[in-house]
Amino acid sequence: MENQQIKQAGLKVTAPRVKILGILEHSGKRHLSAEDVYKELLSQDEEIGLATVYRVLTQFEGAGLVCRRHFEGGQSVFELNSGSHHDHLVCIKCGKIVEFVDSLIEDRQIAIAAEHGFRIEDHSLVVYGLCAGCQNAR
Amino acid sequence: MENQQIKQAGLKVTAPRVKILGILEHSGKRHLSAEDVYKELLSQDEEIGLATVYRVLTQFEGAGLVCRRHFEGGQSVFELNSGSHHDHLVCIKCGKIVEFVDSLIEDRQIAIAAEHGFRIEDHSLVVYGLCAGCQNAR
């Protein structure tokens, strides 16, 4: 369970960490802001401060347990590290998020970086638009 | 000169606007943060407040004169709108920025959005890595 992952990450197993990891795993949404996690904790009557949520999420990120995403506007969102990279399609109206992977795009990025002598460390591709539902809402 | 562009944007021609547009046009760097612009103004002994710099840059953005980019870390950066879209390769060590356009990637994005019923409004692709120079610095 969660305890193992936390331990393997080199972190002590504490109530806040177990709770937060649990929320990331079983809360319906895959992409949560620190605030989202905090509210979920509150709704479960957990006495955990927002600063701790940020701290823990950052530690989880450092340990490779979660990925932090910076979409436009406001807060960063966190998601469990699925192990495989993917990019995002975000609806600017309702916030719906669709994940996708495209090897053609990935390959082109590598080629382009190489053309310019860069060694890729990471990349961020986010496509913003209106989802099907939001296009039909007049 | 600058005055025309500002006027055509529907904005009054004021000293701060002319100065800021001038800095964006002739300051060596293509990508500047509001703070960068502010410092440049200070070094030219201009009495312009940081709030005005942000305000003006935001107005320029609204008028289509400049584009605002949100790279990782801290501040947004602004660049003159070249008229044509492009993406960025950013060195995480020295901050060097290389611009590129890849129609294959653009096309795939459109196809992917379509597959998911999205109508694209915008997108952001940033590839982070080490530039040639920074790779050889041990």
Add this chain to the structure above:
DNA sequence: GGGGAAACTGAAAATCTTTCGCATCTTGCT
């Protein structure tokens, strides 16, 4: 099963970037 050093936590204060409120100037037009 304790003892204790190291790690962790909540709450408040601090940072950092960007935006607001507002009294005071400027610009653009007659």
Add this chain to the structure above:
DNA sequence: AGCAAGATGCGAAAGATTTTCAGTTTCCCC
């Protein structure tokens, strides 16, 4: 020149995240 709309500069405010710090907890070792 005279005026109304629009701009500016300043300080305060806001929003997100981080840091500080004193009290607590975990977990390694005997």
